[in-house]
Amino acid sequence: MTTEALNLREVTTDLAFPEGPVAMPDGSVIVVEIRKGCLTRVWPDGGKEVVATPGGGPNGAAIGPDGRCYVCNNGGFEWADTPLGARPVMQARDYSGGRIEAIDLDSGEIEVLYTESDGHPLKGPNDIVFDAHGGFWFTDLGKLRERDMDRGRVLYAQADGTAIHEVCHPMVTPNGVGLSPDGSRLYVAETEPGRLWEFNITAPGRIQPEPWPSPHGGRFLTGVSRYRRFDSLAVEHGGNICVATLIEVGITVVAPDGSRADHVPMPDLYATNICFGGPDLRTAFITLSAGGRLAACDWPRPGLALNFPPPPSS
Numbered sequence: 053m054t055t056e057a058l059n060l061r062e063v064t065t066d067l068a069f070p071e072g073p074v075a076m077p078d079g080s081v082i083v084v085e086i087r088k089g090c091l092t093r094v095w096p097d098g099g100k101e102v103v104a105t106p107g108g109g110p111n112g113a114a115i116g117p118d119g120r121c122y123v124c125n126n127g128g129f130e131w132a133d134t135p136l137g138a139r140p141v142m143q144a145r146d147y148s149g150g151r152i153e154a155i156d157l158d159s160g161e162i163e164v165l166y167t168e169s170d171g172h173p174l175k176g177p178n179d180i181v182f183d184a185h186g187g188f189w190f191t192d193l194g195k196l197r198e199r200d201m202d203r204g205r206v207l208y209a210q211a212d213g214t215a216i217h218e219v220c221h222p223m224v225t226p227n228g229v230g231l232s233p234d235g236s237r238l239y240v241a242e243t244e245p246g247r248l249w250e251f252n253i254t255a256p257g258r259i260q261p262e263p264w265p266s267p268h269g270g271r272f273l274t275g276v277s278r279y280r281r282f283d284s285l286a287v288e289h290g291g292n293i294c295v296a297t298l299i300e301v302g303i304t305v306v307a308p309d310g311s312r313a314d315h316v317p318m319p320d321l322y323a324t325n326i327c328f329g330g331p332d333l334r335t336a337f338i339t340l341s342a343g344g345r346l347a348a349c350d351w352p353r354p355g356l357a358l359n360f361p362p363p364p365s366s
Contacts, residue, residue, distance in 0.1 A: 055319060058349035063337070064098040067344040069131075069138055069322075071284070072113035072179075073337045074121070075329025077361055081337050082121060082157070083346060084110035087131060087138065091121060091155055094346055104160040108148040112179035112229075112284060112325075115360045116211045117186040120154045122165075124177035124190055127151070136321045137342025143176075143195040150174035150192065152209065165213040172218075175202045179229045179284045179325075182359050185256045186211055189219070189238060191226040201225075206240055208257030219259055220251065220268040228285030228295055228325075232308070233356055240270065241282035241295050248273040248282065248295060248306055273310035280304065280315075284325035289333065289354040296323045296338070303338070320345065328355020 063081065068088035073081050081094045082103070089107040094100050109126035116122045128144030151174055152166040167174055180190040187210050194202025203222035206229065209215065228241035231253075238251040238259065249270035251259045261269025273293075276282075281298040288294060291308040302317040303326055320340035328351065329335050336351040 055317065055349070058316070058336075058351070060319075060347055060349040062098075063096070063346045063348050064094050064100055065343075065345050067092070067100075067341075067346060069140070069341045070339040070344065070346055071111055071324050071341060072123070073325055073327045073339055073346065074113055074115055075327050075335070075337055076115075079329075081327075081329065081346060082113060082115075083339060084113055084123065086111060086126075086129065086140070086341075089128070091123065093157075103157055104155045104162055106153050106155065106162050108151070109144070109176075110153075111177065112190070114180045114182055114188065114358070116154065116182060116188070117360055118154075118211065119361070120156055122180055122182075122188060122211065123153045123155060124180050125151045125153055126176040126178060126193070127195070138344070139322065139342060141196075143197050147195070150177045150195075152177055152180075152190065154211070154213075163213075166209055166216050169207050169209075169216045170218045176204075178227050181229050181231055182211075183231060183256060184235055184359050186359075187256050189229050189231075189257075191223075191229050191240060193225050193227055193243065204242075206238075206251075217257065219257065220261070220270065223249075223268055227283050230285050230287045230293065232287065233289065233291055239273070239285060239287070239293050241285050243281050243283060243298075246276040246280045246282050246297075248275070248285075248293065248310070250310075274306050274313050276304070276313070283323070286326045286328060286336075287356040288328075289356050292353070294326050294336075296325050298322050298324070303336075318347075333357060 129140035205221035225243040283296040
C-alpha cells in the first residue's frame with residue numbers, strides 16, 4: 053500500500069520530535085514534543101498550542117478516566133541533528149529521572165504520580181494504554197548510555213496514584229503497548245530486536261506467564277529479519293496490531309495470531325507512533341518525528357476505540 057493510496061497529508065510541521073498522539077473528540081490531536089519537553093495540542097487547521105511543559109522527555113500519552121492526559125516521561129535524551137532529521141541518541145546529561153505524570157488539559161497543571169515501582173526507579177517510561185477498569189499498562193524502556201543500557205519492563209498502575217507494580221521483566225527496550233479488542237491480551241513491542249510479544253491477561257494488571265523458554269512470560273508473535281526497529285503501536289477494531297517502525301520506516305501491520313506482517317512505508321526515518329481518530333476511526337494520525345511532522349491518512353480499516361476518551365459520535 054502506498055502513501056498516495058492512503059492520501060497521506062501533513063497536519064502540522066515544526067514539532068520538536070513529536071510522539072504519543074491522542075485523537076480527541078473535538079478533532080484536535082494531543083502530541084508530546086519530546087525534544088522540547090512539552091505537551092501540545094494540534095488543531096485540524098495545523099495550529100498548535102502548548103498545553104504544559106513538564107520538561108524531561110514526555111513520550112507516550114493517553115487520556116485517563118478523569119479526563120487528564122497521562123504521560124510517560126523518559127527523563128530526557130541527548131540529540132543528534134542529521135541530514136535526515138533529529139534523532140535521540142542516549143540518556144540526557146541533565147537526565148531528570150523517569151516518571152508518570154498526569155496533566156490537566158485545561159489548566160496545564162502537572163501531577164507526578166509515580167517515580168518508582170517495587171523498590172526500583174522508573175528509568176525511561178515510554179508508552180501507555182488504559183484498560184476498561186481505569187488502570188493503565190505502561191512500558192519502561194530504560195535508558196541507553198555510552199557503555200551500557202537498562203533492562204526494561206512492563207508495569208501496571210492505578211490512575212489515582214495509589215498503586216503500581218511490575219508485571220514482567222526483563223525485556224529488551226520494551227516500547228509500544230496495546231490491548232486486544234476484547235481486553236484479554238496485552239501486546240508489547242521491543243525496539244532494538246524488532247519483536248512483538250503477546251501476554252494473556254487474567255485480571256486487571258495480572259498476566260498468566262508462559263513458561264520458560266519465554267524470557268519474561270510473553271508469547272512471541274512476530275519479528276523482522278530486515279533492519280527495522282519497532283516503536284509504539286495501536287490496534288485496529290478487527291484486531292490487527294499496527295506497529296510504528298523505524299529505519300525501514302513505516303507501519304508494520306501484524307495479524308492477531310502473528311501469521312502475517314505487512315509493511316506500509318512512510319516518508320520519514322522515524323515513524324514513531326500511530327493513533328486512530330475521526331467519526332469512524334478510519335483516520336490514522338502518525339508522528340513522523342525526525343522531520344517534526346504530524347501526518348494523517350485514510351486508513352483502510354477502522355481503529356479500535358480507546359477506553360478513554362469516549363469515541364466521537366457519528
